[in-house]
Amino acid sequence: xxxxxxxxxxxxxxxxxxxxxxxxxxxxxxxxxxxxxxxxxxxxxxxxxxxxxxxxxxxxxxxxxxxxxxxxxxxxxxxxxxxxxxxxxxxxxxxxxxxxxxxxxxxxxxxxxxxxxxxxxxxxxxxxxxxxxxxxxxxxxxxxxxxxxxxxxxxxxxxxxxxxxxxxxxxxxxxxxxxxxxxxxxxxxxxxxxxxxxxxxxxxxxxxxxxxxxxxxxxxxxxxxxxxxxxxxxxxxxxxxxxxxxxxxxxxxxxxxxxxxxxxxxxxxxxxxxxxxxxxxxxxxxxxxxxxxxxxxxxxxxxxxxxxxxxxxxxxxxxxxxxx
Amino acid sequence: xxxxxxxxxxxxxxxxxxxxxxxxxxxxxxxxxxxxxxxxxxxxxxxxxxxxxxxxxxxxxxxxxxxxxxxxxxxxxxxxxxxxxxxxxxxxxxxxxxxxxxxxxxxxxxxxxxxxxxxxxxxxxxxxxxxxxxxxxxxxxxxxxxxxxxxxxxxxxxxxxxxxxxxxxxxxxxxxxxxxxxxxxxxxxxxxxxxxxxxxxxxxxxxxxxxxxxxxxxxxxxxxxxxxxxxxxxxxxxxxxxxxxxxxxxxxxxxxxxxxxxxxxxxxxxxxxxxxxxxxxxxxxxxxxxxxxxxxxxxxxxxxxxxxxxxxxxxxxxxxxxxx
Numbered sequence: 288x289x290x291x292x293x294x295x296x297x298x299x300x301x302x303x304x305x306x307x308x309x310x311x312x313x314x315x316x317x318x319x320x321x322x323x324x325x326x327x328x329x330x331x332x333x334x335x336x337x338x339x340x341x342x343x344x345x346x347x348x349x350x351x352x353x354x355x356x357x358x359x360x361x362x363x364x365x366x367x368x369x370x371x372x373x374x375x376x377x378x379x380x381x382x383x384x385x386x387x388x389x390x391x392x393x394x395x396x397x398x399x400x401x402x403x404x405x406x407x408x409x410x411x412x413x414x415x416x417x418x419x420x421x422x423x424x425x426x427x428x429x430x431x432x433x434x435x436x437x438x439x440x441x442x443x444x445x446x447x448x449x450x451x452x453x454x455x456x457x458x459x460x461x462x463x464x465x466x467x468x469x470x471x472x473x474x475x476x477x478x479x480x481x482x483x484x485x486x487x488x489x490x491x492x493x494x495x496x497x498x499x500x501x502x503x504x505x506x507x508x509x510x511x512x513x514x515x516x517x518x519x520x521x522x523x524x525x526x527x528x529x530x531x532x533x534x535x536x537x538x539x540x541x542x543x544x545x546x547x548x549x550x551x552x553x554x555x556x557x558x559x560x561x562x563x564x565x566x567x568x569x570x571x572x573x574x575x576x577x578x579x580x581x582x583x584x585x586x587x588x589x590x591x592x593x594x595x596x597x598x599x600x601x602x603x604x605x606x607x608x609x610x611x
Numbered sequence: 612x613x614x615x616x617x618x619x620x621x622x623x624x625x626x627x628x629x630x631x632x633x634x635x636x637x638x639x640x641x642x643x644x645x646x647x648x649x650x651x652x653x654x655x656x657x658x659x660x661x662x663x664x665x666x667x668x669x670x671x672x673x674x675x676x677x678x679x680x681x682x683x684x685x686x687x688x689x690x691x692x693x694x695x696x697x698x699x700x701x702x703x704x705x706x707x708x709x710x711x712x713x714x715x716x717x718x719x720x721x722x723x724x725x726x727x728x729x730x731x732x733x734x735x736x737x738x739x740x741x742x743x744x745x746x747x748x749x750x751x752x753x754x755x756x757x758x759x760x761x762x763x764x765x766x767x768x769x770x771x772x773x774x775x776x777x778x779x780x781x782x783x784x785x786x787x788x789x790x791x792x793x794x795x796x797x798x799x800x801x802x803x804x805x806x807x808x809x810x811x812x813x814x815x816x817x818x819x820x821x822x823x824x825x826x827x828x829x830x831x832x833x834x835x836x837x838x839x840x841x842x843x844x845x846x847x848x849x850x851x852x853x854x855x856x857x858x859x860x861x862x863x864x865x866x867x868x869x870x871x872x873x874x875x876x877x878x879x880x881x882x883x884x885x886x887x888x889x890x891x892x893x894x895x896x897x898x899x900x901x902x903x904x905x906x907x908x909x910x911x912x913x914x915x916x917x918x919x920x921x922x923x924x925x926x927x928x929x930x931x932x933x934x935x
Contacts, residue, residue: 331789331790331791331795331798332790332795332798332799332802334798334802335790335794335795335798336790339790396756397756400752400753400756403729403752405727405747405748405749405752406749406752423729424729425729425730425801426798426801428724428727428729428730428752429724429794429797429798429801431756432720432721432724432755432756432759432788432794433789433790433794433795433798435756435759435760436759436785436786436788436789436790436792436794437785437789437790439763439781439784439785440782440785440786440789442781443778443779443781443782443785444782445782449774450773450774450775450777450778451774453774453777453778453781454767454774454777454778454781455767457763457766457767457777457778457781458764458767458768458769460763461760461761461763461764461767462760462764464756464760465655465757465760465761465764466655466656466659466660466663466757466760466761467655468760470659470753470756470757470760471655471656471659471757473753474655474656474658474659474750474753474757475656477749477750477753478656478658
């Protein structure tokens with residue numbers, strides 16, 4: 288049997304998830320610690336590190352790092368119809384895990400700040416007290432700030448990662464995290480409390496707030512190879528579609544699930560009078576929209592001509608079919 | 612008359628300051644705006660940008676960017692006894708100003724977060740209401756977060772700056788801003804309220820809280836050239852000495868000056884029962900210590916064998932002799 292066909296046939300997404308999650312957890316455990324990366328002899332205070340670890344470790348779906356790893360696999364195995372070897376891949380596992388963890392760390396910092404009393408004032412996250420409840424507001428603020436810096440530190444090790452890759456990853460992450468990305472989306476979210484948004488305004492908010500970082504995860508994984516524009520555009524379209532799908536499903540779960548299943552406060556958006564897909568489109572149309580976005584994501588991958596996209600497809604399905 | 616001698620003789624620090632400050636202000640004005648860097652068509656919300664601009668523009672001594680520019684000049688003009696031409700300098704004005712502004716933007720974000728009610732709860736900064744007073748706490752939190760991301764975005768333009776330089780600058784800035792730098796120092800500061808610190812504990816706190824970013828400013832300017840270890844160590848020692856001197860003088864001014872002169876609340880540390888150089892060493896010994904640190908900084912430059920250090924020397928003097 289052709290080895291490639293066999294590999295495709297027996298791809299076990301559950302096993303892929305388990306293996307890659309383990310790698311992500313080990314790496315986060317190692318990098319969010321007293322001596323982050325190669326900092327020259329400085330000692331970080333133990334209580335700050337404790338708050339940072341609490342924010343990052345032991346919880347979370349790790350969707351963003353898994354997207355980085357899956358996109359890297361797809362990019363690294365090259366295009367259909369080309370030879371089997373890696374295609375312009377410039378570095379090994381350590382660098383990919385750095386990229387994966389950097390995105391997760393940005394995500395984790397945003398949750399810490401988002402939960403603070405001056406923002407969403409939430410006390411429950413991943414089934415545990417939020418960081419400011421556990422460590423105090425000032426420490427939560429600093430832990431979030433230090434986590435953002437750590438993400439960029441992880442992407443710029445002194446050795447073992449080509450400069451061009453470091454620069455490209457930092458650029459993608461900084462753009463996705465900043466005022467024209469995640470932080471910008473949160474500012475729109477702030478301003479939208481009690482407001483009536485059209486579907487396109489809602490989409491713009493979520494494209495920035497959640498979509499930018501999810502899409503950046505895909506593009507950061509893809510950045511490890513020199514892909515032709517068709518493939519890169521496909522990855523980008525895939526990332527945009529699942530970024531939006533993620534939020535639509537989030538809005539659906541906010542009304543159909545409960546706090547124990549979600550690990551965070553259910554019904555929060557409605558209580559805070561925030562516009563959601565459910566409030567704008569209704570529950571049924573939101574469900575159909577999520578399904579359409581899933582198909583868009585899968586079609587984009589199809590068009591891109593990349594060979595090894597099983598994990599990306601598995602993640603897209605997971606995003607839409609999840610129950611928490 | 613030897614041109615070099617003439618240039619050294621007529622160096623006018625006031626003029627240097629005025630010229631370089633103008634460049635920094637123009638660049639900040641340009642880069643902290645609706646379309647930061649090369650973000651691909653995303654629109655950042657106007658109120659967030661307004662809070663970011665308020666935090667960064669129209670105020671501040673701009674010490675950090677001036678240190679970047681002065682260190683760049685020293686590094687770029689090479690070592691004494693070598694030929695006159697630039698020494699391994701890899702890029703032009705735009706890149707240096709990006710580095711200068713990135714450091715200032717990190718500094719500005721730290722002030723925004725530091726002033727928030729859960730931290731120092733300060734209402735006055737640079738003679739104006741603090742960001743959370745003017746824009747609300749949530750917007751202040753997000754503006755700080757977005758500014759941190761913007762700093763890294765500025766350091767990673769798509770064109771016009773070598774990858775190796777981008778990576779090096781991001782590394783220096785991330786380390787200086789994070790848990791083993793500025794954010795770490797602020798966490799120690801939090802924990803030290805009401806505590807009795809020894810002089811060495813106080814120094815460690817300030818080495819992280821203020822020193823790390825000031826030293827990074829010098830090293831980022833130096834990163835534009837490939838300096839020999841002697842020169843790089845000298846720059847590093849200079850940065851460490853003025854970083855500490857800055858804080859000692861800050862502590863002195865906190866008790867000897869008034870809020871109008873300082874543009875921020877005077878006597879704040881004593882009121883908050885925070886340990887300071889004045890509380891640990893007394894006023895007179897603190898003054899002598901600042902003078903010693905100035906001499907250390909100037910001696911380090913002397914030892915480094917760099918040619919064009921007038922601006923660095925001028926800034927060191929300014930740090931210690933300032934009255935606000």
